[in-house]
Amino acid sequence: MPILEHLWIILALPLAGAASNGLFGKNWSKTIINSVGIGSVSLAFLSVLEAIREFSLLPDGQVSFFKNYFNWMAAGSFKVDFALQMDHLTIVMLLVVTFVSLLVHIYSAGYMAHEEGYYRFFAYLNLFVFFMLTLVLAANIVLMFVGWEGVGLCSYLLIGFWFLKQSAINAGKKAFITTRIGDFGFTVGILLLFWTFGSVDFGTVFAKAANMPAESATQAGVLTWICLLLFAGAIGKSAQLPLYVWLPDAMEGPTPVSALIHAATMVTAGVYMVARMHALFSRAPIAMFVVAAVGAITAFYAATIGLVQTDIKKVLAYSTVSQLGYMFLGCGVGAYAAGIFHLMTHAFFKGLLFLAAGSVIHAMGGEQDMRNMGGLRKQIPVTYWTMFIATLAIAGIPGFAGFFSKDEILDAAGSGSDAHLTLWVLALAGAGLTSFYMFRLIFLTFFGKPRFDEHKVHVHESPRSMTVPLMILALLSIVGGWFAAPHLLGKTDHFEAFLHPVFATYGVPAGLEQRASLAGAAGEQGGIFATPAMELLHAVTGPPVVLAIIGLLVAWWFYVRRPDAPKKLAESVHGLYKLLLDKYYVDETYERVIIRPFLWISANVFWHVVDENVIDGTVNGVASVAREVGGQARELQSGNARSYATWVVVGAVGFTVLMLGVWGMVR
Amino acid sequence: MSVVPVSYYLVLSAVLFGLGVIAFVFKRNIITILMAIELMLNAVNLAFVAFARAWGQLDGLVFVFFVIVVAAAEAAVGLAIVIRIYHNRQSLNIERANLLKF
Amino acid sequence: MSLPFILFFVFALISVGGALLLMMAREPIHSALSLILVMMSLAGLYLMLGAEFIAAVQIIVYAGAIMVLFVFVIMLLNAGVEERTDYSKMAKYAGIPLGILLLLDLAHWMAHSLIGETPANGAGSANVMISTRELSMQLFQKYLFPFEATSILILIAILGALVLAKRDE
Numbered sequence: 019m020p021i022l023e024h025l026w027i028i029l030a031l032p033l034a035g036a037a038s039n040g041l042f043g044k045n046w047s048k049t050i051i052n053s054v055g056i057g058s059v060s061l062a063f064l065s066v067l068e069a070i071r072e073f074s075l076l077p078d079g080q081v082s083f084f085k086n087y088f089n090w091m092a093a094g095s096f097k098v099d100f101a102l103q104m105d106h107l108t109i110v111m112l113l114v115v116t117f118v119s120l121l122v123h124i125y126s127a128g129y130m131a132h133e134e135g136y137y138r139f140f141a142y143l144n145l146f147v148f149f150m151l152t153l154v155l156a157a158n159i160v161l162m163f164v165g166w167e168g169v170g171l172c173s174y175l176l177i178g179f180w181f182l183k184q185s186a187i188n189a190g191k192k193a194f195i196t197t198r199i200g201d202f203g204f205t206v207g208i209l210l211l212f213w214t215f216g217s218v219d220f221g222t223v224f225a226k227a228a229n230m231p232a233e234s235a236t237q238a239g240v241l242t243w244i245c246l247l248l249f250a251g252a253i254g255k256s257a258q259l260p261l262y263v264w265l266p267d268a269m270e271g272p273t274p275v276s277a278l279i280h281a282a283t284m285v286t287a288g289v290y291m292v293a294r295m296h297a298l299f300s301r302a303p304i305a306m307f308v309v310a311a312v313g314a315i316t317a318f319y320a321a322t323i324g325l326v327q328t329d330i331k332k333v334l335a336y337s338t339v340s341q342l343g344y345m346f347l348g349c350g351v352g353a354y355a356a357g358i359f360h361l362m363t364h365a366f367f368k369g370l371l372f373l374a375a376g377s378v379i380h381a382m383g384g385e386q387d388m389r390n391m392g393g394l395r396k397q398i399p400v401t402y403w404t405m406f407i408a409t410l411a412i413a414g415i416p417g418f419a420g421f422f423s424k425d426e427i428l429d430a431a432g433s434g435s436d437a438h439l440t441l442w443v444l445a446l447a448g449a450g451l452t453s454f455y456m457f458r459l460i461f462l463t464f465f466g467k468p469r470f471d472e473h474k475v476h477v478h479e480s481p482r483s484m485t486v487p488l489m490i491l492a493l494l495s496i497v498g499g500w501f502a503a504p505h506l507l508g509k510t511d512h513f514e515a516f517l518h519p520v521f522a523t524y525g526v527p528a529g530l531e532q533r534a535s536l537a538g539a540a541g542e543q544g545g546i547f548a549t550p551a552m553e554l555l556h557a558v559t560g561p562p563v564v565l566a567i568i569g570l571l572v573a574w575w576f577y578v579r580r581p582d583a584p585k586k587l588a589e590s591v592h593g594l595y596k597l598l599l600d601k602y603y604v605d606e607t608y609e610r611v612i613i614r615p616f617l618w619i620s621a622n623v624f625w626h627v628v629d630e631n632v633i634d635g636t637v638n639g640v641a642s643v644a645r646e647v648g649g650q651a652r653e654l655q656s657g658n659a660r661s662y663a664t665w666v667v668v669g670a671v672g673f674t675v676l677m678l679g680v681w682g683m684v685r
Numbered sequence: 686m687s688v689v690p691v692s693y694y695l696v697l698s699a700v701l702f703g704l705g706v707i708a709f710v711f712k713r714n715i716i717t718i719l720m721a722i723e724l725m726l727n728a729v730n731l732a733f734v735a736f737a738r739a740w741g742q743l744d745g746l747v748f749v750f751f752v753i754v755v756a757a758a759e760a761a762v763g764l765a766i767v768i769r770i771y772h773n774r775q776s777l778n779i780e781r782a783n784l785l786k787f
Numbered sequence: 788m789s790l791p792f793i794l795f796f797v798f799a800l801i802s803v804g805g806a807l808l809l810m811m812a813r814e815p816i817h818s819a820l821s822l823i824l825v826m827m828s829l830a831g832l833y834l835m836l837g838a839e840f841i842a843a844v845q846i847i848v849y850a851g852a853i854m855v856l857f858v859f860v861i862m863l864l865n866a867g868v869e870e871r872t873d874y875s876k877m878a879k880y881a882g883i884p885l886g887i888l889l890l891l892d893l894a895h896w897m898a899h900s901l902i903g904e905t906p907a908n909g910a911g912s913a914n915v916m917i918s919t920r921e922l923s924m925q926l927f928q929k930y931l932f933p934f935e936a937t938s939i940l941i942l943i944a945i946l947g948a949l950v951l952a953k954r955d956e
Contacts, residue, residue, distance in 0.1 A: 652787040653787065655785075655786055655787045656783065656786050656787075656874075656875070657783035657784060657785050657786030657787075658780055658783050658786075658874050658875045658878070659779050659780075659782070659783075660710060660713070660779060660780065660874075660875045660877075660878035660882070661875035661877045661878055663709055663710050663878065663882070664710055664875070664877045664878045664881055664882045664885065665877070667706055667710060667882065667885045667886060667889060668881070668885060670706075670889060671885050671888055671889045671892065674889065674892050674893060674896075675892060678892065678893075678896045679892075679896075688791070689791045689792055689795050689835075690904055691904075692897060692898050692899075692900060692904070693795060693799075694795075694832070694836070695897035695898075695900065696894050696897045696898050697799050697802070697803070697832075698897070699890065699893035699894040699897045700803060700806075700890060700894055701802060701803065701806055701825070702889075702890070702893065703886060703887070703889050703890020703891070703893060703894070704803070704806040704807065704809075704810060704890065705806070706886040706889055706890070707810060707882075707883055707886035707887065707890070708806070708809055708810040709886075710878055710882035710883065710885075710886055711810060711878075711882065711883060711886075712810070712818075713870070713871075713872060714815050714818075716815050716818075716819075716857065716860060716861055716864075717809075717815050717818050719857070720809060720815075720818055720819060720822050720857060721809070723822060723849075723853065724806060724809065724822060724825060727825065727826060727829055727849070730829070730841075730845075731829055731832060731833075734832075734833055734836050734838050734841060735836060737836075737838065738836045738837060738838075743921055743922055743925045744925065744929075746838055746840070746841055746922055746925075747922070747925050747926055747929075747930050749838075749841050750841070750844065750922075750926065751930075751933060751937060753844060753845070753848055753849055754848075754937045754940070754941065755937065755940065756849070756853065757848060757849075757852065757853050757941070757944075758937075758940050758941055758943075758944035759944070760853045760856060760857070761856065761944045761945070761947075761948045762944050762947045762948050762951065764856060764857065764860045764948070764952075765947065765948040765949075765950075765951035765952040766951055767860065767864075768860065768863070768864065768951070768952045769951050769952070771864050772955075776870075777815075777864060778870055778872055780872045780873075780874045780875070781872075783874070
């Protein structure tokens, strides 16, 4: 079992790529940089496949494979090992991360071809893959946190890739600092976890947690606090309310970065973390509810902002925030598998959307404002068709990937044991809005008359290195959801079944039924309807699909049939329109309420008072004391021999008195 | 016929030593200070001899012998230095030779 | 009052008197002569303690050579009355009291030492023959190495004195 024994190889490959490109890439040709960068990730992907193959050879009862490579830290009873583990959940995440990363790397070869710092970009991308894989493969929460922080670092580096642009630098800082706030909660959560369980290792912690009873829904016990603190980190990293503000600004970075980091992988780390820690979350109903509520509210909230944005990437950014909300909603109502399923399908179609948007921007020579586009579908057909497929997927049109995953989540929210009607309504409304604004994007960009000067902008299709990944992702956006297709017919959901062992291991005590198997609810009751066909019909005519189609039609009406209708509507509800356009003034509020006071305190209190007076004062004070004492002491060396002689006599007298009198040495 | 106890000699030695110390601190002429040192050495010699008598051992006398030898050597070199100082500072006042200060 | 006592006190008084004169003299030559007086009386005391060789050495070497050297240097340098300078506050105020304190302390403890009861001369004193012969036996057998070492010491002292006192050419 070569790879499985040495899981660290999967990590080492992208790290080696990053190091090589980072240290030596300056002098290498694009071909070499490409080979190193793309090659390392493809090798990592192949290693993942091989590891999966080896994993499948393990005996049936074994749920996870764990290997401790060396002890990293040991301080008293706090032991952190470099230990990696693999189970079905890890496999899903590994496949998503490595495959989508590979596609983004190939795409970047085309997109960033004319950029300065080409080698730097690939180095950072590889480094990001390394950290993300560490996060996914980690077998204890501290190592996961290393990956967590590492992806945050790479996100900062990549958002601020064009570091000569002030807005990019600011966006990078904003991303890092905002996620840091969440990470603080995460750190405290780790401490509390260690304090409660005496270990940071997942196996040990979950086994101990399995013996603990579920906490009440009204009183917050220690498990609830741990989960809430860890979720605070997820709020930051996965851009939920109130720490989502960095994600739209992160669009300053190159589009492949947005695709990889801010759609497919890094932002999903929070969801992965919640799913991984399900043993704790399932036993903390308050935390579960908070997760679900935050997810649902964010899903709706972000969708409302996305309705009116004009920058193509900003729409997608808010869409990402919204879809992440769905994933958290899924986890929060106990349908962890559904949340992860949506994570996977979202990686496909959102990654595709971003890459295709990059292709559009590339075709338009850098234009990102949709108001200046239009009528592009004949001119860049590949981009158009792939993006259209992705939009169908995200809107939840039956048959495409997003339909299956979103449907499962809404199902769980609406009718599962932890269901909550308000959240279901919010999520449903969000789905409708999603469909609307995504089709709005398509219609504005690709339909109608061109709203730009065709002589100035030379619209051309992107090179093969960019279009081939688009096509692959489009295919996945269609078939990626078919794992769950049989579920519609009343039978088992394959994806669900695949993840079932992971979520069932640390089963919840009676009374709180974990939604480990969605199939069970429908299948065990013998199917709600008599025949598979009726089941299917029921599924495709449910509220989500209806809303999706309504969204499509409204968008078509507004942007194809009557292009001036939006303007009239915006004028009639001008206040509301402005509110949405300015993103509810959240950034401005943060600036006034938090940032400015903080800066004032830092400058006036911490700098002037503490740093200058207290710290410098102490240090200088010590020095001046030394100088003064020295100054006094050196006067002793006066050069006067009689003075010296007198001091000698002083010593002699002292000594004789001591020896003879006090210590009585004379007999 | 009464006897003179050893302690009498020791007290005398102590007194001479003390007077030597006082002279050392009090006087300003370098040569006088050197002479005060010789006085102290003599006092110590007396003590040695007295103890030699008290214990009935000869080691005390050998010590005195060596003390005298060393005192001679020291006086020779010391006075040579005094001559040097006089050449340089034109004064035998020890307080005039105070350049080795902070 | 027996003879040993009387002799002791006489010599003691002379030596203490000499020491006081050394302190109070204004000319260094007077101090030198007082010191010679002290040494002479000490030689007498050594004789009383039975150390004839040492007494002889004291007079020959100490009083006869070292003090002569002192007198030579004093005359060579023509040192007159020393000026009254007082640069050291410490020495001026603390020196003498401390010196007296030291004196008294030592004297007190010497007076009360147990060994002090042993008679040094007169009736009952140990009849130890401290002969020169015995002394030289000790010197050349047990203390041979220090003896040879001191000869080197004297050599060094001669060289040092030569070099230091040479007139600059």
